[in-house]
Amino acid sequence: GQKVVLITGCSSGIGLRIAVTLAKDEKKRYHVIATMRDLKKKDKLVEAAGDAYGKTLTLLPLDVCSDESVKQCINNVKDRHIDILINNAGVGLLGPVESISIEEMKKVFETNFFGVVRMIKEVMPDMKKRRSGHIVVMSSVMGLQGVVFNDVYTASKFAMEGFCESMAVQLMKFNIRLSMIEPGPVHTEFETKMMEDVAKMEYPGADADTVRYFKDVYLPSSIDIFEAMGQTPDDIAKCLKKVIESSSPRFRNLTNSLYTPIVALKYADETGGLSVNTFYNLLFNFGPLMHITMSILKCLTCSCLRRRTISPN
Numbered sequence: 001g002q003k004v005v006l007i008t009g010c011s012s013g014i015g016l017r018i019a020v021t022l023a024k025d026e027k028k029r030y031h032v033i034a035t036m037r038d039l040k041k042k043d044k045l046v047e048a049a050g051d052a053y054g055k056t057l058t059l060l061p062l063d064v065c066s067d068e069s070v071k072q073c074i075n076n077v078k079d080r081h082i083d084i085l086i087n088n089a090g091v092g093l094l095g096p097v098e099s100i101s102i103e104e105m106k107k108v109f110e111t112n113f114f115g116v117v118r119m120i121k122e123v124m125p126d127m128k129k130r131r132s133g134h135i136v137v138m139s140s141v142m143g144l145q146g147v148v149f150n151d152v153y154t155a156s157k158f159a160m161e162g163f164c165e166s167m168a169v170q171l172m173k174f175n176i177r178l179s180m181i182e183p184g185p186v187h188t189e190f191e192t193k194m195m196e197d198v199a200k201m202e203y204p205g206a207d208a209d210t211v212r213y214f215k216d217v218y219l220p221s222s223i224d225i226f227e228a229m230g231q232t233p234d235d236i237a238k239c240l241k242k243v244i245e246s247s248s249p250r251f252r253n254l255t256n257s258l259y260t261p262i263v264a265l266k267y268a269d270e271t272g273g274l275s276v277n278t279f280y281n282l283l284f285n286f287g288p289l290m291h292i293t294m295s296i297l298k299c300l301t302c303s304c305l306r307r308r309t310i311s312p313n
């Protein structure tokens, strides 16, 4: 029969596209429960889902930051039966740490880390009883490797990678699969909006040099990377579909073969020197040559690295 798939954060971006892609599966293999904090924001999803809405796609409200909301949502699922849980909801945070309050940092962890933990705690016991299920977590290449000025976001994704890598072992004993998806840059409205906001902001508490490195050095090179390598939410949805349809899904799944060489730096030198120095040189020594560097990195994508990466096609 149909597999019940529950997805968090479906009002926009990657979550919306995953929901639509699975609901429109040509063999109708999925019943998608697309969730979002505020159902008033459903219009874009409903429009994109077209005929599937009300058939293979239904909606439920869910805020991953609230114990009560999570419990209520899962109780509203028939028999609390979820075959595939897709933890997609997440928030970004960019900028010098000097100007970010601990409260703001905690909010990022509350969504990106505790939000996922909360969902898994609620859904896992039923999966354990049934000895089946698949939990998918939208991580990031920033769950594997630090990125300058994304310090807190990166830390929240690392936290989740550690949590899940630990959980995967006991879940295997219960025949429950756990998979991380690790996209590189993805074009969503979120990215454009964040970049615009960030450029306008003042950054009190940070010294002038730090603010300059952030705004005039990091931001332009980050935009270059998005332009050179950015994937679409549709690419990520296709990769995720491959992961859930695989007979033996892997634990880690990179999605962007152009970005994979950057991640590979970490594994090529376990001391961490190679990645830290390469990021330093990319940022502070190459400047306008960023795009050339990116082309070289593209050429470095040898076949052995590609094997680590799921392709959307």
Ligand code: NAD
Binding pocket: 008, 009, 010, 011, 012, 013, 014, 015, 036, 037, 062, 063, 064, 065, 088, 089, 090, 091, 092, 111, 115, 138, 139, 140, 141, 182, 183, 184, 185, 186, 187, 188, 189, 190, 191
């Ligand atoms: P997005 O902002 O469009 O989507 C995030 C969604 O999560 C939004 O719909 C938002 O409303 C929702 N959300 C936030 N807090 C929530 C909460 N408390 N409860 C329920 N929903 C909540 O951005 P996106 O790029 O589609 O991000 C989706 C996931 O992909 C995130 O986990 C993000 O970290 C990850 N990711 C994004 C990129 C990228 O470059 N865009 C790269 C790698 C990983």
